[in-house]
Amino acid sequence: MARSVIDVSGLPTYAFGSRVTPWWGTFSFCLLEGTGFALGIGGYLYLAVTNTHWAKDAVPLNLVWSAAFTLVLVASAIPNFLIKRAALQENLRSVRLLLLAMSSVGLVLIVLRIMEFSALPVRWSDNAYGSFIWLLLGLHGVHVLTDVADTLVLTVLMFTRHGTGKRFSDAEDNAFYWYFVVLSWLPLYAVLYWLPRL
Amino acid sequence: MDFRPAHEMQNFGVDCPRRSLAHLWRENTAKQKNAPNKTQGEERRDVESWLAENPGVAFKTHCSASLAPDEHNNNERDRRVPDAVFPLLPSRPEKRVWAPSADLLLTGSSLLSGCAGVQSALDPHSEQADTLAALFWTFTAVLGLVWLVTMAGLLLALTRRRDGRGESAEARPAVKRPMLIAFAAMLASSAIVLSGLAVLSFGGQRTIFGSGAGAALTISVIGHQWWWQVRYEGENGFETANEIRIPVGSPVEIKLTTADVIHSFWIPSLAGKLDLIPGKRNELRIEASKPGVYRGQCAEFCGQQHAHMAIFVVALEPHEFERWRADQAAPAKPTAYLRKQRVFTSALLESSQ
Amino acid sequence: MSPVIEERHETRDSDLGDEELRARLSKTWGTTGGLIGVLSTVDHKVIGIRYAVTAFIFLLAGGVLAIIMRLQLARPDSHLVGAELYNQLFTMHGTTMMFLFGVPVGEAFAIYLVPLMVGTRNIAFPRLNAFSYYVYLFGGLMLWGGFALSIRPDVGWFSYVPLANLDFTPGKGPDYWAQMITFTEVAALAVSVEIIVTVLKQRAPGMTLDRIPLFVWTMLVHSFIIIFAMPAVMLASSMLIMDRLVSTQFFNADAGGDPLLWQHLFWFFGHPEVYIIFLPGTAFVSAIVATFSRRPVFGYLPMVLSLIAIGFLSFGLWVHHMFVTGLPEVGAAFFTASSMAIAIPNGVQIFCWIATLWDGKPVLKAPLIFVLGFFFIFVAGGLSGVMLASVPIDTQTHDTYFVVAHFHYVLIGGTVFPLVAAVYYWFPKVTGRLMDEQIGKWQFALAFIGFNTAFFPMHLLGLYGMPRRVYTYPAEMGWGGLNLLASAGALFFFASFLLMLYNMVISARSGPPSGDNPWDADTLEWATSSPPQPQNFDRIPFVTSGSPLWSQGDDTPVVSGLKVDERELVVTSITEARPDIREESPAPSIWPFLAAFATAVAFIGSIYTPWAITWGSPVVAILLVAWFWPKTTEENA
Structure with a gap:
């Protein structure tokens, strides 16, 4: 038998943050999706610079629903932080309650995003400006939608017999991804809503 | 202003932009066959006389004698010239004339030399194309040397004498000092070579990005499928198709736009290529240093018949050019209508009336 | 066996003898039979082989297209295939070679070899890995199925707008093309995430950053390039398909869009794509040069830094594909400089390999011979690339056969020759049998002469004015002779692959048994049996050197304490590779296959109605929930 130099039997079977593989998976997805957002914004700015009709096309967007969306989204970072903390402490009761809260915040955000779309003054087929508005809002909307769906499934899981051990690590991972959803919105919001007003 | 040929173009280009070119070939070929020989002969005579008046104009070619209006083959010219100027006609090999010219013999094997002729970046006939060809050869020489040195290094690495040819692997061989020196030399020399080439390239860039100011003539070229x-352009403007005539020795400004998809304008003997892009206007300057006919063709894939989108630049002595231009600008002759369907087959004939 | 462990049903590897351990682990990690079992497998080796076989089939298919094109071009004014079919052929050839062969074949080797080389039992997120394979397969089947049904893209592998717009290309060809892009890029992105996480977190204890094999470093950089490059083409192809299907105006110059935006997005992906395809080639070269020189590659640190530099620089070159679109002068100059600069890290790599051969004792076996072919061809291609980096020269050579020659020198020289070398090199690991060395040498002769005969004349053709993507040319142009020569060469080159196929078939059946480490190589994949057990390693090795099999000999220290009856693997820290967690690796599952199938149906449906996405998404979502839903204690990803 080969010479054993390390015994790993005492190691934990799960951990939190960047120690575990799912965190790196999520991180990689944030990188590639972030690249997608950056390129989308880049394309928008490219047209804004090169296209002579842009000033005429770029009608400023309605600020009401987007402001509500942005406020709720930014505020959701607080319960998100609390989930992360509760997950690290493996506090099942808190995690359950906070996940319920985050799920409802997510659903509210989806409604707000729908209102945001309905208030858009341009259609995607009007001009390239309209196409970009719909694309970027839609792209971010898909991220909100998938993470809310993810949160809902996790919430249900936490109320079943699976709500133990590694599930806390998943909850923490889910919270990590939500930060990305929040952060990726801020440059989009600035570019889509405020740049044409400058 | 009289845009006679433009009107004729519209018949083809705008009314039926989706007609298959294969269909058009057949139509044109059939028409030529059916047309009374007399009419054709008349048109051909125009070319013959034009060529006779312009002894300096040579269809540049080394290996494809069928393009060369060679003195010994006057009787063949009728058939050869339209092939040369008409890019769409499928060629008829049985009519090809292989006249062994001095050029051909000098060039040696046409297989290896290829056709450094009518459409070759290596056969420059303008200052710009000269610069590009010189730059190309410089790069080729320098980089060819780099390749040789690398291969020599590889060969030596494989064949050099070794102390012992044992097969045992070494996990941590000592790093030898000469190897480190070679590494440093390699890094330094590649940085120097590349910087040198970059500087040369920037120098060459000036010929491409030269300003359009001072152009004697402005021509708009609009790409179509x-x-x-x-x-x-200018007063007494007029239009032609698939052919540009320019005066030798003066800069010509070409404005490039497209009516449909992206094309690329490329006359290798005169200048590098430049794209025609929707919503964008590109400008290219050409200046032929010698009279001649220079072929070019679309260099950006533009759909089904991309392969057949050729263009000819005919560089004329200035007085010849002025005479031709004056003719073009003259009011339409009634017979123009008769030829309008044939505008493709006889771009040169069309405009040399 | 200790009674305590018996009670907890937690047998550890330290409790068992070698043979029993192997049997128990192989049961735990094995793939069950039957159709469901086959479709459920999450073994990285099985999926890697599937990737490789699929990619090779696409290589042959793309090669057949190339041969038809060469027959058409062999003579001037040829009417063998018409313009329409020729345009479809070159579109399918480029698309197949880039997206269905070039990228996936690199992934295939990474999926198979990286977990073995870093000493772990499976790739990270093995279910995602299975999903990615099926998505890739369905994307390829969709494109070629469409081709068989006469739904054929014919606007080039680059699909420039406005030619690819609905106005100029009605029909569904470009839509199939665009969705195939999405499929294959989803697959490639998924694999890159898996590779990155496998390399960062699942290395065997002791494999510190400076002990990672160069092959693995290369695949890590390759994966990061994919992460940053592929989103561009996914975004672009989605925008294209939206322009075509729901009347967005992204690329319509008349409505505030810009056709050049497509080119920027496409080449922002397209140039790194070259390195995505080429880097696996360098990974093969690094492994083979080391093994056959009998020493590690010279200059480990410069090699790794060069790889990282190539990764960064590859994103600063894309505009050299657009030099003739009428760029501002300063911009063009910048991209000339950056395009030339990337020659330096490539030069460093070439130098280090040659230095290794110089210092070592080269053994001229088939894999090394193909690598020598790589040097000859790739260096020439790289240098003609320096020419294309120069804006003035590019205005004459762009979109001519000179460029066709250049990138075939780079891609075939840089990737396909090393790939063939890699097949000869790792075939014994995968099958347990050696390939025939003599046929290998004949194959090399055929491939080398055929390749150079086919592609060298194309440099000249380009300079003599022959543009790319023309289905024919007039006899008067004088291009006939060189084209005929190129076509003849192409036939020889193609034949070399048939010879390889023959060699693979007969060797798999009756080649001499290879043993575990036939080449006496130094990396960990050779420490496993040939072919490797489902668990890869019976005992996880502990790594003390960059060339573990050379420096450690038979006395390889190991890690103990993993469970035997569950799929446990060691997760380590990023830099020091200290053991940190015993993570559970997901078990086989049918859900990834079903999710991939549903995704494929939704994507293909979306070509015909945008609502397909709407009704397809919930189905996919439900399947994903099923995929991730835990069963008792097992984990999933």
Whole structure:
């Protein structure tokens, strides 16, 4: 038998943050999706610079629903932080309650995003400006939608017999991804809503 | 202003932009066959006389004698010239004339030399194309040397004498000092070579990005699937198709736009290529240093008949050019209508009336 | 066996003898039979082989297209295939070679070899890995199925707008093309995430950053390039398909869009794509040069830094594909400089390999011979690339056969020759049998002469004015002779692959048994049996050197304490590779296959109605929930 130099039997079977593989998976997805957002914004700015009709096309967007969306989204970072903390402490009761809260915040955000779309003054087929508005809002909307769906499934899981051990690590991972959803919105919001007003 | 040929173009280009070119070939070929020989002969005579008046104009070619209006083959010219100027006609090999010219013999094997001729970046006939060819050869020489040195290094590495040919692997061989020196030399020399080439390239860039100021003539070229609309700007402007005539020795400004998809304008003997892009206007300057006919063709894939989107630049002595231009600008002759369907087959004939 | 462990049903590897351990682990990690079992497998080796076989089939298919094109071009004014079919052929050839062969074949080797080389039992997120394979397969089947049904893209592998717009290309060809892009890029992105996480977190204890094999470093950089490059083409192809299907105006110059935006997005992906395809080639070269020189590659640190530099620089070159679109002068100059600069890290790599051969004792076996072919061809291609980096020269050579020659020198020289070398090199690991060395040498002769005969004349053709993507040319142009020569060469080159196929078939059946480490190589994949057990390693090795099999000999220290009856693997820290967690690796599952199938149906449906996405998404979502839903204690990803 080969010479054993390390015994790993005492190691934990799960951990939190960047120690575990799912965190790196999520991180990689944030990188590639972030690249997608950056390129989308880049394309928008490219047209804004090169296209002579842009000033005429770029009608400023309605600020009401987007402001509500942005406020709720930014505020959701607080319960998100609390989930992360509760997950690290493996506090099942808190995690359950906070996940319920985050799920409802997510659903509210989806409604707000729908209102945001309905208030858009341009259609995607009007001009390239309209196409970009719909694309970027839609792209971010898909991220909100998938993470809310993810949160809902996790919430249900936490109320079943699976709500133990590694599930806390998943909850923490889910919270990590939500930060990305929040952060990726801020440059989009600035570019889509405020740049044409400058 | 009289845009006679433009009107004729519209018949083809705008009314039926989706007609298959294969269909058009057949139509044109059939028409030529059916047309009374007399009419054709008349048109051909125009070319013959034009060529006779312009002894300096040579269809540049080394290996494809069928393009060369060679003195010994006057009787063949009728058939050869339209092939040369008409890019769409499928060629008829049985009519090809292989006249062994001095050029051909000098070039040696046409297989290896290829056809450094009518459409070759290595056969420059303008200052710009000269610069590009010189730059190309410089790069080739320097980089060819780099390749040889690398291969020599590889060969030596494989064949050099070794102390012992044992097969045992070494996990941590000592790093030898000469190897480190070689590494440093390699890094330094590649940085120097590349910087040198970059500087040369920036120098060459000036010929491309030269300003359009001072151009004697401005011509708009509008790309269509799959032909070139050529518009001589200014007073007494006029249009031609698939053919541009320019005076030798003066800079000509070419404005490039497209009516449909992206095309690329490329006359290798005169200048590098430049794209025609929707919503964008590109400008290219050409200046032929010698009279001649220079072929070019669309260099950006533009759909089904991309392969057949050729164009000819005919560089004329200035007085010849002025005479031709004056003729073009003259009011339409009634017979123009008769030829309008044939505008493709006889771009040169059309405009040399 | 200790009674305590018996009670907890937690047998550890330290409790068992070698043979029993192997049997128990192989049961735990094995793939069950039957159709469901086959479709459920999450073994990285099985999926890697599937990737490789699929990619090779696409290589042959793309090669057949190339041969038809060469027959058409062999003579001037040829009417063998018409313009329409020729345009479809070159579109399918480029698309197949880039997206269905070039990228996936690199992934295939990474999926198979990286977990073995870093000493772990499976790739990270093995279910995602299975999903990615099926998505890739369905994307390829969709494109070629469409081709068989006469739904054929014919606007080039680059699909420039406005030619690819609905106005100029009605029909569904470009839509199939665009969705195939999405499929294959989803697959490639998924694999890159898996590779990155496998390399960062699942290395065997002791494999510190400076002990990672160069092959693995290369695949890590390759994966990061994919992460940053592929989103661009996914975004672009989605925008294209939206322009075509729901009347967005992204690329419509008349409505505030810009056709050049497509080119920027496409080449922002397209140039790194070259390195995505080429880097696996360098990974093969690094492994083979080391093994056959009998020493590690010279200059480990410069090699790794060069790889990282190539990764960064590859994103600063894309505009050299657009030099003739009428760029501002300063911009063009910048991209000339950056395009030339990337020659330096490539030069460093070439130098280090040659230095290794110089210092070592080269053994001229088939894999090394193909690598020598790589040097000859790739260096020439790289240098003609320096020419294309120069804006003035590019205005004459762009979109001519000179460029066709250049990138075939780079891609075939840089990737396909090393790939063939890699097949000869790792075939014994995968099958347990050696390939025939003599046929290998004949194959090399055929491939080398055929390749150079086919592609060298194309440099000249380009300079003599022959543009790319023309289905024919007039006899008067004088291009006939060189084209005929190129076509003849192409036939020889193609034949070399048939010879390889023959060699693979007969060797798999009756080649001499290879043993575990036939080449006496130094990396960990050779420490496993040939072919490797489902668990890869019976005992996880502990790594003390960059060339573990050379420096450690038979006395390889190991890690103990993993469970035997569950799929446990060691997760380590990023830099020091200290053991940190015993993570559970997901078990086989049918859900990834079903999710991939549903995704494929939704994507293909979306070509015909945008609502397909709407009704397809919930189905996919439900399947994903099923995929991730835990069963008792097992984990999933």
